[in-house]
Amino acid sequence: MTPDGSAAKVVEEDPGLPLAVRGMTVAYGEKPVVFSVDARFPAQSMTAIIGPNGAGKSTLLKATLGVVPSLSGSVSVYGQPIAKARHRIAYVPQRASVDWDFPARVVDVVAMGLYRELGLLGMVSRKQRATLMHCLERVNMADFAGRQIGQLSGGQQQRVFLARALAQNADLYLLDEPFAGVDAATERAIIDVLKGLKAERRTIVSVHHDLSTVTDYFDRVLLLNIRKIAEGPTATTFTAANLQATYGGRLAATQINDLGLAHAGA
Amino acid sequence: MHPILEALLLSAGYNSALVAIGAGLLGAAAGAVGTFLFLRKRSLVSDAISHATLPGIGLAFILMVALGGDGRNLLGLMAGSAVTAWLGLTLVEWASRRTRLAEDAAIGAVLSVFFGFGIVLLTVIQGMSAGKQAGLQGYLLGSTAGMLLQDAVVIAVGGLLAAAVVVLLRRPMTLVSFDPEFAAAAGYDVRRIDLAMLGLVMAVTVVGLKLVGLVLIVALLIIPPVTARFWTNRSDVAVLLSAAFGAVSGYVGSSISASAPDLPTGPIIVLSCFALFAVSLLFAPDRGVVASLVRHRRFQLKVHRRQGLLALAHGEPIYDRLTLSVLKRGGYLRPDGVPTDLGRDQAAHAYWDERRWEVARRIHQAEALAGRYDGLTPMEAVFTADEIAAIDRQLGPVSPAGRT
Numbered sequence: 274m275t276p277d278g279s280a281a282k283v284v285e286e287d288p289g290l291p292l293a294v295r296g297m298t299v300a301y302g303e304k305p306v307v308f309s310v311d312a313r314f315p316a317q318s319m320t321a322i323i324g325p326n327g328a329g330k331s332t333l334l335k336a337t338l339g340v341v342p343s344l345s346g347s348v349s350v351y352g353q354p355i356a357k358a359r360h361r362i363a364y365v366p367q368r369a370s371v372d373w374d375f376p377a378r379v380v381d382v383v384a385m386g387l388y389r390e391l392g393l394l395g396m397v398s399r400k401q402r403a404t405l406m407h408c409l410e411r412v413n414m415a416d417f418a419g420r421q422i423g424q425l426s427g428g429q430q431q432r433v434f435l436a437r438a439l440a441q442n443a444d445l446y447l448l449d450e451p452f453a454g455v456d457a458a459t460e461r462a463i464i465d466v467l468k469g470l471k472a473e474r475r476t477i478v479s480v481h482h483d484l485s486t487v488t489d490y491f492d493r494v495l496l497l498n499i500r501k502i503a504e505g506p507t508a509t510t511f512t513a514a515n516l517q518a519t520y521g522g523r524l525a526a527t528q529i530n531d532l533g534l535a536h537a538g539a
Numbered sequence: 540m541h542p543i544l545e546a547l548l549l550s551a552g553y554n555s556a557l558v559a560i561g562a563g564l565l566g567a568a569a570g571a572v573g574t575f576l577f578l579r580k581r582s583l584v585s586d587a588i589s590h591a592t593l594p595g596i597g598l599a600f601i602l603m604v605a606l607g608g609d610g611r612n613l614l615g616l617m618a619g620s621a622v623t624a625w626l627g628l629t630l631v632e633w634a635s636r637r638t639r640l641a642e643d644a645a646i647g648a649v650l651s652v653f654f655g656f657g658i659v660l661l662t663v664i665q666g667m668s669a670g671k672q673a674g675l676q677g678y679l680l681g682s683t684a685g686m687l688l689q690d691a692v693v694i695a696v697g698g699l700l701a702a703a704v705v706v707l708l709r710r711p712m713t714l715v716s717f718d719p720e721f722a723a724a725a726g727y728d729v730r731r732i733d734l735a736m737l738g739l740v741m742a743v744t745v746v747g748l749k750l751v752g753l754v755l756i757v758a759l760l761i762i763p764p765v766t767a768r769f770w771t772n773r774s775d776v777a778v779l780l781s782a783a784f785g786a787v788s789g790y791v792g793s794s795i796s797a798s799a800p801d802l803p804t805g806p807i808i809v810l811s812c813f814a815l816f817a818v819s820l821l822f823a824p825d826r827g828v829v830a831s832l833v834r835h836r837r838f839q840l841k842v843h844r845r846q847g848l849l850a851l852a853h854g855e856p857i858y859d860r861l862t863l864s865v866l867k868r869g870g871y872l873r874p875d876g877v878p879t880d881l882g883r884d885q886a887a888h889a890y891w892d893e894r895r896w897e898v899a900r901r902i903h904q905a906e907a908l909a910g911r912y913d914g915l916t917p918m919e920a921v922f923t924a925d926e927i928a929a930i931d932r933q934l935g936p937v938s939p940a941g942r943t
Contacts, residue, residue, distance in 0.1 A: 338724040364724035421772040
């Protein structure tokens with residue numbers, strides 16, 4: 274599945290490939306948390322990054338974006354180095370990574386998605402204000418535009434983060450556990466938005482922890498446990514054998530059986 | 540006219556007018572810059588920066604005297620203080636980034652070592668025979684004595700420059716303070732923005748040394764932002780409010796200090812800051828102490844009213860004195876403890892509301908709506924009339940009207 278050196282070279286220059294990661298290694302101290310991971314995320318796909326706690330799922334995303342430093346590895350976005358393609362990427366960090374008592378209203382947070390467009394001194398135009406409201410409408414949060422962010426529930430906070438990413442109007446969306454600790458209504462709202470994005474020919478990569486929804490939500494999976502275990506279409510890659518290889522003893526056989534997967538290995 | 544009033548109206552003489560305007564501008568710059576530091580939760584770094592200026596002051600003095608100049612030249616002293624402040628800042632950054640030392644420990648170490656070294660230098664300077672060392676102590680607690688027009692201009696220009704940089708960098712600094720990961724992913728250089736923020740803090744500190752003194756300049760960087768936070772839930776408004784609070788404190792504080800001999804400027808400015816803070820802490824509309832006490836009491840009464848009404852509906856005796864008094868004051872109970880017509884009616888309504896909620900929570904188990912049940916929110920605030928009608932159908936033929 275991993276292309277050899279020459280093939281990877283071609284891949285890296287392919288402007289149609291939203292995201293390619295090669296040889297990515299990240300360590301905290303001297304303990305690698307992500308080791309030599311190669312991965313490709315084709316256009317208009319929805320990929321779930323799956324693996325046990327501590328498997329380096331979030332770290333892989335952050336290292337890809339340069340949020341945490343990597344020891345080695347290269348990233349290309351639409352065939353370019355990431356520094357030249359940041360405007361085509363939107364990132365949704367984990368909700369718990371910020372302090373929600375920060376003095377800001379919902380609309381202020383969503384407006385952060387426009388900062389690049391606004392530059393240092395630009396004012397938010399009438400048209401941009403309409404864009405912000407539209408982004409909030411897409412996540413059913415328009416009524417909360419003026420609300421202080423500290424008053425939101427966890428699910429609402431997650432939707433505000435998604436609205437901010439929508440305001441970035443990107444082609445590639447990277448999300449870190451968007452469904453963690455949210456209510457059922459929020460989960461539906463988010464998955465509807467993500468599927469809408471896919472229908473708009475955009476590409477989605479999401480760290481995901483709920484194995485029972487993988488087949489419903491995602492058409493591709495990347496199974497990770499420090500090293501890449503497997504990647505490919507959900508139908509052929511999200512198999513009992515691969516899950517066993519990814520989670521080891523941490524996932525009981527009955528839990529895997531409950532997923533009702535084909536037992537043929539990838 | 541009273542001397543303080545005279546000073547406030549800028550009519551206490553040329554010198555104190557200069558000082559008051561300079562201190563106002565300095566306060567505004569410190570308030571604005573300090574807000575970002577506060578939002579980034581790094582307010583204490585300013586303490587390390589300010590204490591690290593002292594050896595620079597001493598060294599600059601010695602150097603200027605050695606070169607045959609006036610050791611008290613403000614620009615020279617500012618340059619010297621900036622050098623050691625930057626050194627201290629770099630050490631804090633390095634220690635918290637590259638060693639296992641946490642930032643607070645690094646701050647404590649740098650602050651005390653630099654300050655100690657500075658005091659040693661001052662003692663050495665005291666023993667020197669040349670250079671008119673009198674007045675150097677003023678940099679510890681701030682002084683307006685011997686303030687020249689040139690000094691005031693330096694402070695004013697420094698304050699304005701800092702304000703201009705704040706306007707330019709307000710978006711990156713806000714973003715980095717709220718969500719550094721998102722900022723980094725969007726291509727902002729978080730480290731450089733942090734450094735710019737600390738550079739601003741250093742600039743304000745160096746500019747304010749003469750007036751407020753290095754021990755207390757942190758107050759101008761920390762207290763106005765905290766005060767502003769009581770009044771607003773928006774970061775941009777907080778920056779403006781904090782600048783305003785800082786300006787008022789600087790202006791009023793230096794005026795009061797100028798109105799009497801031997802009143803140190805720094806402490807008076809800090810006390811002015813604190814006065815604004817204390818008023819805000821107590822009386823701010825939403826986050827103030829009084830407002831939250833009132834809110835808590837109102838909520839408590841609401842709970843007791845509801846519990847009392849439900850007890851009436853179930854025919855249970857009520858012993859809680861607060862509940863009894865709430866019900867009596869609301870006209871639900873007669874003074875002798877017998878329910879009034881209004882009390883019976885409201886009790887039935889509360890009882891019915893509870894039963895409807897029971898059904899609603901069964902139907903909408905997985906929904907966010909069920910989470911809205913807190914025993915107090917009326918049904919009508921959450922569900923539409925149609926939904927309530929559906930719930931009532933499940934409850935059977937008895938309608939709320941039939942119960943009263």
